[in-house]
Amino acid sequence: MELLIILLIPLVAAVLSLIHTKKGKFAAAMTIIAAFSVFILSLHIAIYPHSGMAQNTPGIKGWLSCNPLSALILLLISFVGLTASIFSFGYIGDAAKKVGSGGVRRYYARYNLFLLSMLAVPMLSQLAMVWIAVELTTLFSVFLVSFEETAESLEAAWKYVILTCMGAAFALIGILILYRGLTIAGGSAFTWSELIAVSPNIPPLFLAVAFLFILIGFGTKAGLVPLHTWLPDAHSQAPSPVCALLSGVETTTALYVIIRLLPVIKVIPNDYASMWLMIFGLVSVGTAAFLLLQVTDYKRLFAFSTIEHMGIILVAAGLGGQAAHLGVVYQIMAHAFTKSFCFFAAGAVLLLSGTRDISSVKGMIRTSPLAGVCLLIGGLAIAGAPPFAVFLSEFSIISAGLAGGHYLVIALLALFIVIAFCGIMYRVNKMVFGRPSGCCPQGLSLPFTCRLTLLLAIVPVILFGLYIPGHLHNLLRLAALSLGR
Amino acid sequence: MAQLNALVGGLFIITVFGIISVRQMLGGIRLFVLQSILLAISACILGVVHGSIHLFVVAGITIGAKGLLIPWLLYNMFSHEIHARREITHVINIPSSLLIAAGLTIFAYFVVHPLLGIDSTPFIKVNLPIGLAGVLLGAYAITVRREALPQLIGILTMENGAFFAGISIAPNMPLISELAAAFDVLIIALVIGILTRKIHKRVGTTMVGKMVSLKEK
Numbered sequence: 001m002e003l004l005i006i007l008l009i010p011l012v013a014a015v016l017s018l019i020h021t022k023k024g025k026f027a028a029a030m031t032i033i034a035a036f037s038v039f040i041l042s043l044h045i046a047i048y049p050h051s052g053m054a055q056n057t058p059g060i061k062g063w064l065s066c067n068p069l070s071a072l073i074l075l076l077i078s079f080v081g082l083t084a085s086i087f088s089f090g091y092i093g094d095a096a097k098k099v100g101s102g103g104v105r106r107y108y109a110r111y112n113l114f115l116l117s118m119l120a121v122p123m124l125s126q127l128a129m130v131w132i133a134v135e136l137t138t139l140f141s142v143f144l145v146s147f148e149e150t151a152e153s154l155e156a157a158w159k160y161v162i163l164t165c166m167g168a169a170f171a172l173i174g175i176l177i178l179y180r181g182l183t184i185a186g187g188s189a190f191t192w193s194e195l196i197a198v199s200p201n202i203p204p205l206f207l208a209v210a211f212l213f214i215l216i217g218f219g220t221k222a223g224l225v226p227l228h229t230w231l232p233d234a235h236s237q238a239p240s241p242v243c244a245l246l247s248g249v250e251t252t253t254a255l256y257v258i259i260r261l262l263p264v265i266k267v268i269p270n271d272y273a274s275m276w277l278m279i280f281g282l283v284s285v286g287t288a289a290f291l292l293l294q295v296t297d298y299k300r301l302f303a304f305s306t307i308e309h310m311g312i313i314l315v316a317a318g319l320g321g322q323a324a325h326l327g328v329v330y331q332i333m334a335h336a337f338t339k340s341f342c343f344f345a346a347g348a349v350l351l352l353s354g355t356r357d358i359s360s361v362k363g364m365i366r367t368s369p370l371a372g373v374c375l376l377i378g379g380l381a382i383a384g385a386p387p388f389a390v391f392l393s394e395f396s397i398i399s400a401g402l403a404g405g406h407y408l409v410i411a412l413l414a415l416f417i418v419i420a421f422c423g424i425m426y427r428v429n430k431m432v433f434g435r436p437s438g439c440c441p442q443g444l445s446l447p448f449t450c451r452l453t454l455l456l457a458i459v460p461v462i463l464f465g466l467y468i469p470g471h472l473h474n475l476l477r478l479a480a481l482s483l484g485r
Numbered sequence: 486m487a488q489l490n491a492l493v494g495g496l497f498i499i500t501v502f503g504i505i506s507v508r509q510m511l512g513g514i515r516l517f518v519l520q521s522i523l524l525a526i527s528a529c530i531l532g533v534v535h536g537s538i539h540l541f542v543v544a545g546i547t548i549g550a551k552g553l554l555i556p557w558l559l560y561n562m563f564s565h566e567i568h569a570r571r572e573i574t575h576v577i578n579i580p581s582s583l584l585i586a587a588g589l590t591i592f593a594y595f596v597v598h599p600l601l602g603i604d605s606t607p608f609i610k611v612n613l614p615i616g617l618a619g620v621l622l623g624a625y626a627i628t629v630r631r632e633a634l635p636q637l638i639g640i641l642t643m644e645n646g647a648f649f650a651g652i653s654i655a656p657n658m659p660l661i662s663e664l665a666a667a668f669d670v671l672i673i674a675l676v677i678g679i680l681t682r683k684i685h686k687r688v689g690t691t692m693v694g695k696m697v698s699l700k701e702k
Binding site: 126128129142146149152154159165166169172177183184205209232233236237294295300 | 596597599600603604616617620623624627633636640643644646647650651654655657658659661662665666669672673676677679680683684687688693696697698699701
């Protein structure tokens with residue numbers, strides 16, 4: 001029942017956002033309240049697996065359900081949804097002069113619908129419905145990307161919708177072939193649990209073909225190379241709170257579908273699936289690492305880092321084994337928290353400087369200590385420096401790979417991570433330190449809600465590198481268990 | 486019945502080839518409508534064979550959403566000037582395009598051939614490779630087209646291809662997913678349509694292929 005309520009809240013909020021009010025802050029405030037209640041409910045669901053033996057939170061039988069992995073994804077989406085809605089309050093309020101109050105109301109309606117579609121992905125138990133929910137995450141976020149309606153943002157939105165819809169059609173073919181396999185194996189309902197139960201009886205060829213189509217299809221949405229070209233555009237042109245959602249959790253929801261298929265595709269003989277996962281993953285990490293060296297736009301910098309992290313997660317999924325699976329879920333969590341924080345910091349810098357160009361921003365730490373420190377911490381954390389969460393997760397993936405004897409894969413992975421680290425830190429360093437370039441008009445300060453968001457979003461980034469609460473650790477462990485067979 | 490279905494399948498793939506080669510926007514929309522009707526006919530044939538009411542409903546939804554609503558949306562959303570426009574500049578000229586398309590069709594058959602060896606009825610044998618060819622050719626049409634509207638038609642063709650395969654390999658899908666999928670296709674057309682209008686208003690052209698300001702230096 002809770003699951004249904006979680007879906008209903010953003011739906012109601014989306015409708016209410018369109019109400020015309022005098023001050024125009026109603027939609028913003030209500031979105032925050034809605035996102036907060038969704039977060040509380042998700043937190044409750046995420047803690048629940050701890051209290052009992054139940055692996056699956058009962059939902060509406062056959063339609064909505066929640067296993068530990070989806071509970072984790074739910075928690076991440078709702079947390080970033082909450083912080084991004086608080087950040088929007090000040091950030092979009094600032095843009096209200098340009099787009100008018102109607103534009104702001106539509107922003108919040110779309111924001112809530114976008115959140116709704118993302119929340120639906122981990123909860124739905126029917127694969128066909130999951131596909132539709134993933135497709136809707138694109139369609140509801142297109143106009144969020146093109147919010148500023150500049151020529152560049154429209155171009156980004158166009159590439160985004162065309163490429164991801166193309167990917168979706170490939171994924172649909174894959175899902176239909178999977179369904180055929182399920183029917184051959186005697187399964188009835190097309191749900192995750194049924195699929196996992198009958199997968200040993202599905203002809204491996206069906207699984208292999210279906211898996212490749214799904215990997216290409218949802219991989220497009222997750223930004224895997226070579227179908228990543230829309231990602232840096234869309235993730236850099238969208239307003240910063242939307243970037244945080246797109247980069248932090250939307251890519252993760254697409255990847256979640258692939259990850260959740262792991263126990264199904266493990267049945268294919270000769271480590272077929274592992275091989276493709278590692279190839280796609282390594283190519284993505286490598287391409288992103290080298291592209292990171294030549295970016296000139298700091299939002300694109302973080303967007304390429306998203307491609308890198310999606311690749312790392314995929315490689316870890318390909319490694320297989322309990323330790324690597326723990327690395328997968330840990331990395332998913334660390335990336336979502338850290339990347340959304342990075343985009344909040346980038347948004348703060350953009351508000352202050354008015355430019356996305358890396359070379360025109362210098363000495364941020366003197367112009368605005370808060371934005372400067374946050375950018376530095378965000379950069380360090382996402383690049384994988386200790387003692388942040390991403391460092392721990394990457395470390396656990398690498399050690400799991402070495403223990404499994406995948407020396408070549410791990411050597412390449414480590415090399416790419418180091419290159420990416422240098423690329424990110426070189427740029428962030430130049431922006432944070434040095435003499436202020438005078439790009440930022442004096443006396444400009446961040447809106448209160450933006451400062452609040454930065455302080456709120458930094459908590460998990462710092463905390464989870466040092467200490468993971470027992471409930472969360474248990475959830476991660478259960479989620480990792482659900483990936484094995 | 487199997488032969489009738491094969492005929493429909495053949496006509497379906499011809500409309501897809503037509504969408505790749507047609508120059509006029511309006512022609513593209515008409516071909517899409519024809520293609521959706523063929524999809525519906527194939528669903529009806531399969532409905533008779535499997536004795537399922539379900540596939541008739543799918544046919545009805547297809548006609549309603551893709552045969553009537555989407556064309557109506559596309560007609561009304563754009564000015565006459567956009568519809569009448571002829572696209573002169575293909576990235577690759579039409580004869581070579583058709584040759585590549587033929588190659589892709591053979592490739593599609595090659596991909597699904599091993600699957601047909603395990604499990605096949607005369608209907609899957611026709612619908613699965615042709616559906617997959619529709620998906621691949623739709624993707625190809627998107628990459629070689631520079632105008633917004635033909636790219637949208639390409640997306641819709643891909644969806645049609647996937648459904649053409651789907652009605653044969655997954656005839657028992659819950660009806661609600663079919664309804665949701667139709668709704669989804671409708672939103673695709675609506676969202677891309679509105680986006681095209683915004684681009685037309687802001688940039689002054691619908692040549693989306695010419696928008697290349699965002700890239701690494």
